[in-house]
Amino acid sequence: xxxxxxxxxxxxxxxxxxxxxxxxxxxxxxxxxxxxxxxxxxxxxxxxxxxxxxxxxxxxxxxxxxxxxxxxxxxxxxxxxxxxxxxxxxxxxxxxxxxxxxxxxxxxxxxxxxxx
Numbered sequence: 400x401x402x403x404x405x406x407x408x409x410x411x412x413x414x415x416x417x418x419x420x421x422x423x424x425x426x427x428x429x430x431x432x433x434x435x436x437x438x439x440x441x442x443x444x445x446x447x448x449x450x451x452x453x454x455x456x457x458x459x460x461x462x463x464x465x466x467x468x469x470x471x472x473x474x475x476x477x478x479x480x481x482x483x484x485x486x487x488x489x490x491x492x493x494x495x496x497x498x499x500x501x502x503x504x505x506x507x508x509x510x511x512x513x514x515x
Contacts, residue, residue: 403445406507411437413483413504414448421478422467461507472497472513
C-alpha cells in the first residue's frame with residue numbers, strides 16, 4: 400500500500416497553486432529543519448511538495464507519471480491551463496473512458512482520466 404507521495408519542486412508557488420486549484424487539495428505550509436514544505440491529502444494519499452534543492456533532485460523531467468481520475472475532464476483541462484499547466488495531446492476516447500496527458504508547472508506528466 401502506498402501511503403504518500405513527495406514531489407521535488409522547482410517552481411514552488413506555481414506548483415502549490417496548481418495542485419490546490421486543479422485537484423482541489425487543501426495544502427498547508429510547514430517548516431522542517433528551517434525549510435518550507437507544503438503538504439495535503441490527495442485521494443487518501445499524503446502529498447508533500449518539497450524544494451528540489453532540498454531533496455537533492457536535479458532531474459529535468461519527471462521519473463514517474465501519475466494517472467488521475469477526474470469527474471469532468473473538460474472542466475479540469477480549463478483549470479490546468481489557468482493554473483500554469485499545459486495539455487500534451489488531444490483527448491483520446493474509448494468505450495469506457497476519455498484520457499489526456501498534461502504537464503504541471505514543473506513539466507511533470509500526468510494522465511487525466513474521465514470514466515464513462
